[in-house]
Amino acid sequence: MASGKKPLVVVTRKLPDSVEARMCELFDTRLNPGDKPMSQAELVEAVKVADVIVPTVTDQIDRSVLSHSGEQLRLIANFGNGVDNIDVATALQRGITVTNTPGVLTEDTADMTMALILATARRLAEGARVIPEGRWTGWSPTWMLGRRITGKRLGIVGMGRIGQALARRARAFGLSIHYHNRRRVAQQIEEALEATYWDSLDQMLARMDFVSINCPHTPATYHLLSARRLKYLRPEAIVINTARGEVIDEAALTRMLEAGEIAGAGLDVFENAPAVSAKLIALAEKGAVTLLPHMGSATTEGRNDMGEKVIINIKTFIDGHRPPDRVLPSML
Ligand code: 8YV
Numbered sequence: 001m002a003s004g005k006k007p008l009v010v011v012t013r014k015l016p017d018s019v020e021a022r023m024c025e026l027f028d029t030r031l032n033p034g035d036k037p038m039s040q041a042e043l044v045e046a047v048k049v050a051d052v053i054v055p056t057v058t059d060q061i062d063r064s065v066l067s068h069s070g071e072q073l074r075l076i077a078n079f080g081n082g083v084d085n086i087d088v089a090t091a092l093q094r095g096i097t098v099t100n101t102p103g104v105l106t107e108d109t110a111d112m113t114m115a116l117i118l119a120t121a122r123r124l125a126e127g128a129r130v131i132p133e134g135r136w137t138g139w140s141p142t143w144m145l146g147r148r149i150t151g152k153r154l155g156i157v158g159m160g161r162i163g164q165a166l167a168r169r170a171r172a173f174g175l176s177i178h179y180h181n182r183r184r185v186a187q188q189i190e191e192a193l194e195a196t197y198w199d200s201l202d203q204m205l206a207r208m209d210f211v212s213i214n215c216p217h218t219p220a221t222y223h224l225l226s227a228r229r230l231k232y233l234r235p236e237a238i239v240i241n242t243a244r245g246e247v248i249d250e251a252a253l254t255r256m257l258e259a260g261e262i263a264g265a266g267l268d269v270f271e272n273a274p275a276v277s278a279k280l281i282a283l284a285e286k287g288a289v290t291l292l293p294h295m296g297s298a299t300t301e302g303r304n305d306m307g308e309k310v311i312i313n314i315k316t317f318i319d320g321h322r323p324p325d326r327v328l329p330s331m332l
Pocket residue numbers: 055056057058079080081082083105243296297298
């Protein structure tokens with residue numbers, strides 16, 4: 001970046017107005033007011049000219065895109081926590097810094113995860129359709145029965161910030177907390193959450209009423225809930241995913257739901273998003289499955305805070321400092 005010249009920041013999607021306004025004050029900012037996702041060809045054009053690119057989950061900044069990046073591209077400031085949309089290893093090899101937006105979407109995503117647990121177990125989406133569709137003929141003792149939450153076991157796969165925030169909420173609903181994580185968390189956290197650590201994911205899955213995916217998607221977690229592992233689940237189990245679709249073998253999960261081998265699923269993310277399989281949609285129409293369009297962090301406050309983090313990361317970087325939310329190889 002030539003000194004004195006404002007860096008060219010290319011933003012791939014429409015961001016909150018206040019975030020865009022501040023970016024335009026600070027940087028030479030190229031916005032996407034129409035919010036149409038960029039094609040791979042458009043991303044290639046962007047990395048050829050940008051000093052900084054601000055992508056989101058909908059942009060694949062892969063090896064082939066990065067192979068076209070000009071020497072001026074120094075920073076990929078992701079608007080989002082997960083960085084599985086970016087080939088971070090290739091970026092780092094090319095001397096490009098990568099940042100993300102951790103922390104500010106923890107509580108919102110944990111809220112939505114809890115909402116999916118409640119909604120799926122208590123048939124919320126199915127029930128909410130009855131009155132608007134004019135199908136309610138009156139109360140009945142044996143109709144619309146769901147599953148009790150309190151007293152059940154929740155197995156959290158990935159006990160990071162969001163997993164812990166979910167555990168705090170779930171405890172208030174009377175769920176007992178179990179978790180599997182790459183590393184056991186500190187004893188004081190386990191004690192505060194009264195959380196039971198399972199070294200073996202297989203064994204944990206076999207004992208849970210609810211299983212929630214809260215780990216990032218990395219090469220190590222791709223299909224962590226594989227067809228083989230899903231078979232350990234109990235017929236009463238409900239699977240929740242607000243992390244990334246790729247962590248579960250979605251086709252295997254769908255087969256088990258169709259066969260009634262598990263009780264339900266609440267999904268905010270999908271392997272081929274935004275495409276969702278007709279089979280999952282059919283299951284949602286029947287009620288066993290709750291489907292949401294990747295809304296986990298979708299609050300006004302959250303999106304403003306994410307934008308603020310992006311700005312801080314860019315500003316500190318161009319001022320010659322280490323940006324606070326650098327993505328390091330050890331995180332992958
Ligand atoms: C974001 C998310 O909205 O931050 C993440 O990892 O999954 C979402 O909540 C999205 O990724 C924005 O890029």
